[in-house]
Every structure is written in C-alpha cells, then in structure tokens.
C-alpha cells in the first residue's frame with residue numbers, strides 16, 4: 001500500500017537539463033534544448049511551450065533531406081509512457097522567436113500537454 005502510493009506520487013511529466021542558446025547581438029531567434037520525461041503509464045502529448053523571454057516558442061525538428069539541413073515545425077510531440085524525449089542540436093529543439101536573453105542567466109519555461117497537465121522547467125542561458 002505504501003509502495004503503491006509512493007509510485008503514484010513519483011509518476012509525472014518532468015523537464016530537466018534545460019538550456020537556451022544565448023542570442024548574438026541583433027539576433028532575435030534562438031534555440032533551446034531539454035529532456036522531457038514521462039514516468040506515468042500514459043503517453044503524453046506536448047502541445048505548447050511558453051517562456052517570458054520569447055513572444056512565441058515552437059517545437060522544431062531538424063532533418064537532413066538530400067544533403068540540405070531543414071527545420072520543420074511539429075505541432076505536437078508524443079512523450080511515450082515511461083520514456084524520455086531528448087531535444088538536442090541537430091534533432092528536435094525549441095525555437096524561440098522575439099527572444100530576449102541579454103543579461104539573463106536563466107528563464108522559466110512552461111510545457112503544456114494535451115490532457116491538461118503543465119510542467120515547468122528552469123533553463124540556463126548559455127553562450128552560443
């Protein structure tokens with residue numbers, strides 16, 4: 001009974017290892033990366049991300065198509081039950097528009113999922 005309760009408490013959607021690439025002077029678009037883990041028994045569908053340091057955030061996927069590196073927007077990403085999805089350079093990433101990182105060392109991000117859950121992550125701002 002106690003062990004079962006502990007498992008229920010531990011099951012969650014969590015964001016870890018978040019970081020934002022600092023913008024260069026004059027640049028307003030940048031990328032952010034993190035790990036999104038789902039320790040629940042149900043697949044989770046990420047539908048939106050927001051942060052006060054950008055006017056909008058999109059989930060993108062980088063693809064190499066016939067030698068051309070292209071990015072495309074993903075409307076949603078599935079984080080399967082019991083899995084971690086890793087957003088990394090060259091793969092899936094968050095794209096921040098109208099980003100303002102000057103003088104900021106960290107920023108809060110909110111992740112919204114289709115079933116209504118939200119989870120927060122604090123992202124470090126790192127040099128590009």
Ligand SMILES: [Cu+2]
Nearest residue numbers: 060071094095
């Ligand atoms: Cu992108």
